[in-house]
Amino acid sequence: MIRGVRGAITVLENTENEIMQATSRLLHKMIEKNEIAPENVASVFISVTDDITEAFPAKVLRSKEGWGFVPVMCMKEITVSNALEKCIRVMMHVNTAKSQQEINHIYLENAMILRPDLANSK
Structure with missing residues (x-):
């Protein structure tokens, strides 16, 4: 069965370092808490708000060992x-x-x- 695993994090500044560190922290926690192996991942969508422009968060996941063949896509969140x-x-x-x-x-x-x-789930 395919399930969706959601996550989100905010950054204080629109800098490459901040974006990459926050994304890494979020992905690490999502993978760890759900015991996710890359070979069990069908795809990953990553969206950012309009004020994040200095890095592609997907780079973090693509650089992780074993994640090179997982389809990952970055996109803009809708403006509300x-x-x-x-x-x-x-x-x-x-x-x-x-x-x-x-x-x-x-x-x-x-x-x-x-x-x-869901913020404090299990």
Whole structure:
């Protein structure tokens, strides 16, 4: 069964270093908490808000050992008035035997306000 594993994090500054470090932290936690192996990942979508322009967050995942053949795509988040700023969102499509309730969605920093019901999941 393919399940979606969601995650999001915010950055303080629009710099390559900040974007890469935040993305790395988020992806590490998503992979660790859900015991994800790259060969079980169908694809990964990464979106950023309009104010993130200094790096492609997908570079982080592509540089991880074993993740070179996983399809990864970066895109812009839709622009909505009063939306959370400087936010990176991730959606991994993972082959897993886990139920939806067993998936750990990861929301860090200011992104916790996006899904407070999931921010402190398992």
